[in-house]
Amino acid sequence: MKLTILGCHSATPRTNTNPTSQVLEIKNHMFLIDCGEGTQVELRRNKVKFSRIKRVFISHLHGDHYFGLIGLVSTFQLLTRETELHIYGPKGIKDIILLQLKLSESWTSYSLVFHELTSKKSELIFEDDKVEVYTIPLKHRVYTNGFLFKEKENERKLDINAVLNANINVAYYRKLKQGADVENEDGVLIDNALVTKDPLPPKSYAFCSDTVYNEDIIPIIKNATVLYHESTFLDKNEDLCKRTKHSTARHAAIIAKKSNVENLILGHFSTRYNGYEEFENEAKEEFNNVLLAKDGRSFEF
Amino acid sequence: MKLTILGCHSATPRTNTNPTSQVLEIKNHMFLIDCGEGTQVELRRNKVKFSRIKRVFISHLHGDHYFGLIGLVSTFQLLTRETELHIYGPKGIKDIILLQLKLSESWTSYSLVFHELTSKKSELIFEDDKVEVYTIPLKHRVYTNGFLFKEKENERKLDINAVLNANINVAYYRKLKQGADVENEDGVLIDNALVTKDPLPPKSYAFCSDTVYNEDIIPIIKNATVLYHESTFLDKNEDLCKRTKHSTARHAAIIAKKSNVENLILGHFSTRYNGYEEFENEAKEEFNNVLLAKDGRSFEF
Numbered sequence: 001m002k003l004t005i006l007g008c009h010s011a012t013p014r015t016n017t018n019p020t021s022q023v024l025e026i027k028n029h030m031f032l033i034d035c036g037e038g039t040q041v042e043l044r045r046n047k048v049k050f051s052r053i054k055r056v057f058i059s060h061l062h063g064d065h066y067f068g069l070i071g072l073v074s075t076f077q078l079l080t081r082e083t084e085l086h087i088y089g090p091k092g093i094k095d096i097i098l099l100q101l102k103l104s105e106s107w108t109s110y111s112l113v114f115h116e117l118t119s120k121k122s123e124l125i126f127e128d129d130k131v132e133v134y135t136i137p138l139k140h141r142v143y144t145n146g147f148l149f150k151e152k153e154n155e156r157k158l159d160i161n162a163v164l165n166a167n168i169n170v171a172y173y174r175k176l177k178q179g180a181d182v183e184n185e186d187g188v189l190i191d192n193a194l195v196t197k198d199p200l201p202p203k204s205y206a207f208c209s210d211t212v213y214n215e216d217i218i219p220i221i222k223n224a225t226v227l228y229h230e231s232t233f234l235d236k237n238e239d240l241c242k243r244t245k246h247s248t249a250r251h252a253a254i255i256a257k258k259s260n261v262e263n264l265i266l267g268h269f270s271t272r273y274n275g276y277e278e279f280e281n282e283a284k285e286e287f288n289n290v291l292l293a294k295d296g297r298s299f300e301f
Numbered sequence: 302m303k304l305t306i307l308g309c310h311s312a313t314p315r316t317n318t319n320p321t322s323q324v325l326e327i328k329n330h331m332f333l334i335d336c337g338e339g340t341q342v343e344l345r346r347n348k349v350k351f352s353r354i355k356r357v358f359i360s361h362l363h364g365d366h367y368f369g370l371i372g373l374v375s376t377f378q379l380l381t382r383e384t385e386l387h388i389y390g391p392k393g394i395k396d397i398i399l400l401q402l403k404l405s406e407s408w409t410s411y412s413l414v415f416h417e418l419t420s421k422k423s424e425l426i427f428e429d430d431k432v433e434v435y436t437i438p439l440k441h442r443v444y445t446n447g448f449l450f451k452e453k454e455n456e457r458k459l460d461i462n463a464v465l466n467a468n469i470n471v472a473y474y475r476k477l478k479q480g481a482d483v484e485n486e487d488g489v490l491i492d493n494a495l496v497t498k499d500p501l502p503p504k505s506y507a508f509c510s511d512t513v514y515n516e517d518i519i520p521i522i523k524n525a526t527v528l529y530h531e532s533t534f535l536d537k538n539e540d541l542c543k544r545t546k547h548s549t550a551r552h553a554a555i556i557a558k559k560s561n562v563e564n565l566i567l568g569h570f571s572t573r574y575n576g577y578e579e580f581e582n583e584a585k586e587e588f589n590n591v592l593l594a595k596d597g598r599s600f601e602f
Contacts, residue, residue, distance in 0.1 A: 012376040075313040092404040103393040
């Protein structure tokens with residue numbers, strides 16, 4: 001599982017800070033999460049192949065999280081893309097994109113599929129044989145979702161020597177990987193645990209931005225491999241959180257601790273601060289495994 | 302009169318090429334012309350004070366000419382701007398901006414005044430005591446206008462020695478500057494030409510992008526100080542002009558010559574070419590004073 005941060009700053013883009021956007025590679029998927037202005041250029045800078053992006057998840061309709069989407073949609077069109085593009089985001093996103101396409105008298109060469117979100121409860125919004133994606137309802141000034149990307153339970157691994165010794169027909173290997181006990185060539189029932197090994201534990205990534213401190217998300221993101229949680233402010237500006245519905249680094253870390261996640265990535269930094277060390281320091285007072293997002297930084301888990 | 306090119310490339314933004322946007326300083330105005338994605342960052346990079354931008358002119362609703370506008374409008378809001386902002390552009394631009402403001406549940410702290418354009422004839426769209434702005438109807442795939450920015454005739458300059466010798470009361474100086482003959486203290490009518498000098502000739506800037514070769518614009522831009530004319534293609538790709546409704550460098554130069562402008566700036570280059578020298582060479586076969594636009598380049602006239 002690889003996460004590439006294209007932008008991790010709040011509010012307005014500047015020459016050296018990009019608004020929110022990231023790419024998650026998980027089980028051969030390449031999910032784009034949020035798409036602030038300039039995302040298409042950052043995708044190029046980070047050498048992400050446009051054609052691999054098939055699903056885009058938009059947390060909310062504040063500009064720093066989606067103003068780059070129409071540009072990306074248009075560029076895909078200019079490049080005569082054929083692969084369909086799925087867009088998951090709050091109700092309204094479809095109108096915004098279609099109005100602009102209509103007024104430019106253009107249409108896309110590929111199919112554009114909108115999945116507009118309105119539920120205030122966590123829901124499964126994408127699933128295939130390898131991965132599930134759930135919404136994480138967040139509390140912000142407008143309707144906002146985080147997203148939980150979960151690998152499905154991996155198949156058990158065959159202990160090939162044990163399998164051969166047990167005299168099991170190759171036709172049953174698939175069943176073994178799925179955890180079933182099977183009969184061998186001599187008609188004896190073989191205990192699955194004797195001929196297979198535990199699979200790698202499934203990984204998961206929880207993206208939570210933007211949100212005020214909200215313990216309601218804990219049951220949803222519980223035990224995640226990685227939590228990206230916004231930390232717009234430091235303790236000294238905690239008074240701004242209530243009005244703006246943002247969090248501090250400490251808030252993010254408390255959520256990480258209470259959710260028992262393995263790693264916490266901090267991001268969505270306000271540009272009012274000069275460095276990022278303080279974000280890390282404050283969070284580490286609450287939680288150990290703290291990482292800092294940075295435009296262009298990749299993480300592998 | 303100073304022109305700063307923020308971006309001069311066609312179609313999709315890349316790490317090293319910006320879509321169309323430019324800033325024209327003329328008689329204390331700072332006009333923003335087109336606003337492709339990333340314009341707000343380029344304004345910062347070129348140290349243009351946001352507060353000085355009061356009027357934005359959008360040529361047409363293709364993304365490479367306006368996708369940066371909503372970001373700029375939002376950033377002005379975040380910076381708690383109070384000065385009103387006037388936006389001139391094709392019908393539809395208001396819906397695009399207002400829909401996005403509505404869905405983000407935000408409104409601007411400043412007044413946002415839309416001047417939607419629909420006429421297919423050149424019209425005066427802005428005027429004050431120093432400057433006039435006219436549309437230049439262009440032929441492109443969608444409704445498109447160029448813009449002609451014209452200084453008004455400057456006042457005549459007093460020849461102060463001659464004025465004093467002629468014994469003219471200071472109360473008449475304003476009238477003299479306006480070109481009138483006035484009576485002196487002795488009741489004698491003084492010929493204006495004897496006590497004033499010709500003013501500097503007024504300057505003008507014609508922005509024409511995007512457009513196919515179109516001689517209809519010649520009477521409008523006649524004798525302009527500077528013409529910026531798109532030159533998406535070179536001769537060798539002239540066959541693409543008809544379908545895409547774009548011009549070659551040679552087309553731009555022929556329009557410049559027939560319009561008797563003083564200077565031609567070429568821009569809106571297709572990113573299919575590696576260098577820009579060929580654009581200059583082709584244009585110079587038709588017209589002498591050819592300049593090349595470049596992202597971040599400024600011109601003074």
